[in-house]
Amino acid sequence: DIQLTQSPATLPASVGDTVSITCRASQSVSHWLAWYRQRPGKAPELLVYKSSTLQSGAPSRFGGSGSGTEFTLTVTDLQPDDFATYYCQQYDSFPSDFGQGTKVEI
């Protein structure tokens, strides 16, 4: 199975900040990586797929990059709704596991 490691686990930030989250895969997943945001008490929401493609309806302040084993999600101009937990997911192969999550907190 492919393991995904996110860093950092916790990310202190303020409204208006720009933050970056890293996701490293134990083997290449090409560009088959997605990012999700999960707000407290809510279902996850797809933000980015295929490493860098913004999902329809997702705010343009979210951006993804990377390929192979290293990927980054960048959030510019943090908004109150963005204080949440973020997960990467590889879908190159089964099982299409998630990373352990990064909590962006005030």
Added chain:
Amino acid sequence: EVQLVQSGPELKKPGDSVKIFCKGSGYTFRTFWIGWVRHMPGKGLDWMGVIYPGDSDTRYSPSFRGQVTISADMSMSTAYLEFDDLKASDTAIYYCARGPPGVWHGFFDFWGQGTLITVSS
């Protein structure tokens, strides 16, 4: 509008069985993979498995194979997640989510609202 509507919360005792459902609408149910994701209290997301309703092709995470059963009924546009012999450690919110059409290269673009299963004596 694509929607996934899940069944309501369940309160069960250890050793009980339960089958929760996820009803899809607003798209051709049989042609998209649909998956289940566990969210235990205070923990991350766990990918459990997926099913392609068109032919019932089902793939499980090794962590969940033999522990749960995923199924689907095309005629009802509904997917199911079934547990036998529940344990306290099965207490979690379970989400269904829509995967891709056809061949699996599968992120989840639409999610259900989640079903809380609580297992307590």
